[in-house]
Amino acid sequence: MQSESARMSSAAEARYRINAPNSLPRAIKVIALDGPSEHVVKRLALARWNGATFFTATAFGSTPRKGESLVGWLNDLAGRTKNLIDEVNAADQVVMVATAGENVPVASLIGEACSLKRVMTTALIVGSAGKSDEALSKTLAQLRPWSLMLVIANAEEYIEDMLVALRA
Amino acid sequence: MLRKEQNDLLTKTGPGTPMGQMFRGHWLPALLAEELPENECPPVRVKLLSERLLAWRDTQGHLALTDEFCAHRGVSLWFGRNEHNGLRCPYHGWKYDHTGQCIEVPSEPEESGFCKKIKLKSYPLVERGGVLWTYMGPPEKQPPLPEWEFAMMPADRRFMSKRTQECNWLQAMEGGIDSSHVSFLHSGELDRDPLFKGSKGNQYNMGDMKPVFEVVESAGGLFIGARRNAENGSYYWRITQWVMPAFTMIPPRADHPVHGHFWVPIDDENCWAWSFDYKVTRALAEKEVAAMRAGQGIHVTYVPGTYRPKANKDNDYLVDRAAQKVGRTYSGVEGIAMQDASLQESMGPVVDRAKENLVSTDNGIIMARHRLLRALKAMGKGETPPGIDLAHQRVRSAAFVLPPDKHFKDDAKEALVVQTGREHVTV
Ligand code: FES
Numbered sequence A: 001m002q003s004e005s006a007r008m009s010s011a012a013e014a015r016y017r018i019n020a021p022n023s024l025p026r027a028i029k030v031i032a033l034d035g036p037s038e039h040v041v042k043r044l045a046l047a048r049w050n051g052a053t054f055f056t057a058t059a060f061g062s063t064p065r066k067g068e069s070l071v072g073w074l075n076d077l078a079g080r081t082k083n084l085i086d087e088v089n090a091a092d093q094v095v096m097v098a099t100a101g102e103n104v105p106v107a108s109l110i111g112e113a114c115s116l117k118r119v120m121t122t123a124l125i126v127g128s129a130g131k132s133d134e135a136l137s138k139t140l141a142q143l144r145p146w147s148l149m150l151v152i153a154n155a156e157e158y159i160e161d162m163l164v165a166l167r168a
Numbered sequence B: 001m002l003r004k005e006q007n008d009l010l011t012k013t014g015p016g017t018p019m020g021q022m023f024r025g026h027w028l029p030a031l032l033a034e035e036l037p038e039n040e041c042p043p044v045r046v047k048l049l050s051e052r053l054l055a056w057r058d059t060q061g062h063l064a065l066t067d068e069f070c071a072h073r074g075v076s077l078w079f080g081r082n083e084h085n086g087l088r089c090p091y092h093g094w095k096y097d098h099t100g101q102c103i104e105v106p107s108e109p110e111e112s113g114f115c116k117k118i119k120l121k122s123y124p125l126v127e128r129g130g131v132l133w134t135y136m137g138p139p140e141k142q143p144p145l146p147e148w149e150f151a152m153m154p155a156d157r158r159f160m161s162k163r164t165q166e167c168n169w170l171q172a173m174e175g176g177i178d179s180s181h182v183s184f185l186h187s188g189e190l191d192r193d194p195l196f197k198g199s200k201g202n203q204y205n206m207g208d209m210k211p212v213f214e215v216v217e218s219a220g221g222l223f224i225g226a227r228r229n230a231e232n233g234s235y236y237w238r239i240t241q242w243v244m245p246a247f248t249m250i251p252p253r254a255d256h257p258v259h260g261h262f263w264v265p266i267d268d269e270n271c272w273a274w275s276f277d278y279k280v281t282r283a284l285a286e287k288e289v290a291a292m293r294a295g296q297g298i299h300v301t302y303v304p305g306t307y308r309p310k311a312n313k314d315n316d317y318l319v320d321r322a323a324q325k326v327g328r329t330y331s332g333v334e335g336i337a338m339q340d341a342s343l344q345e346s347m348g349p350v351v352d353r354a355k356e357n358l359v360s361t362d363n364g365i366i367m368a369r370h371r372l373l374r375a376l377k378a379m380g381k382g383e384t385p386p387g388i389d390l391a392h393q394r395v396r397s398a399a400f401v402l403p404p405d406k407h408f409k410d411d412a413k414e415a416l417v418v419q420t421g422r423e424h425v426t427v
């Protein structure tokens, strides 16, 4: 007689895999950290998503001083100011999008909020193709301490592919 | 998750499929050299990319990889008589040379030249590094022979084995770049397997169970970097290499031989897991080779007379629930290779990726799929896919400790490419 493993791993048996949803939509917050990334994120936001929302970090290039409030450090794409902590609180995952060579000090602010709230952070660096190693390193250094997963992607479309793969 | 059309695109490799075309642009490992040990030895059936072929070696030592079936009435030439510079079909005596050209049709007058009209499809078959490689693409696009580092080593510095795996190639390959399963599935082996244990890196591995990943595109595929905390705020890095479409190389541990794989489609529901080990500057030690032959490290033992693993689906992988319970093995299955294979086969012949729930640590896999899809699109426009260029093949995996502000791609550049006469960078 066939072993159970042999029978159950056949193509015929694969048809009986239960066809019921096995997950709930996740709240993924996609945040552009710099000017060039803002264009990318805005374009992405036009597609249909399950539970992804899109933001820009308002004050590119500057971070609040110690003790300053974290309220109002995000904009949604309609330009409304959002409380970073509230957004992070409601997130299953935060995706930070940066462009190679850009200055992204705001990463530490978002990263800190995420680590405080134990939210998974993914950083995507795009546009590194034509940039020097130093330019890339600069952006990377600002993101690395705050990213549990860091991806350097040559093609901008990767962000969309990744979000789809994550069921965003 | 992956949409059904994309899953089909990446998993189907038969003739006429886009992914099949990508594979057909490469030299692929087809057989071990030991399978055709001498001139006029028995022919060997080979199925690759859903094509039934026959490998054989003629009187002069020419290697042949031809259509398995006789052009007359479709008998398998596996029964053929390997005689006098050709293979003769045992049914009505048609005879073929190593290029597949028919050289004799006994029923026809020789002067008619009828046999010139009969030719079996054949592919080049070339030995390098103990492996017989074939190229199944259009002859005018045949690339130079492969230069993977292990294949360029003298025979005493390398070991190659192969095993069948009963699932689609992509499922198996994705296991090769999935660095986040090691601390679970293979946790029992890190300090027990003679080909893994005793490396400083293993302590970092087990000391920090939450690695952080960096996925970076390389010219030929990907670097998948896993970073763990080391002393004084520095990081222990392990960099896995993936070269498109089907080559993966595991980061080294201490002075152990370095290993990696090729995941080659047999058909859409089966693949070959080719598994190599090598050292650059020294011969493999006798006890290392003995361990490999005994199925340790990434190798397996076999059902006698086959390349099918001894633990396989027909015997429930010899699962040992007691060993699982006491934590000797994590899944109850013995050995790294079969721990991977048993789980990957359990997903079914071609897993339905529309049902997956990938997470952030799966970015290596997400990126690999993205690059394959991107390369297929570019190939459609006439571009050569990555991995064929010899420079893409001259890569290495590595393990090292770096200060926190250093990026492995720049600051460990040399560790990630072949350095003639120098060992892999390892901890
Ligand atoms: S935990 Fe990864 S497949 Fe189940």
Ligand SMILES: [Fe+2]
Binding pocket: B175, B181, B182, B185, B186, B336, B340
């Ligand atoms: Fe594994």
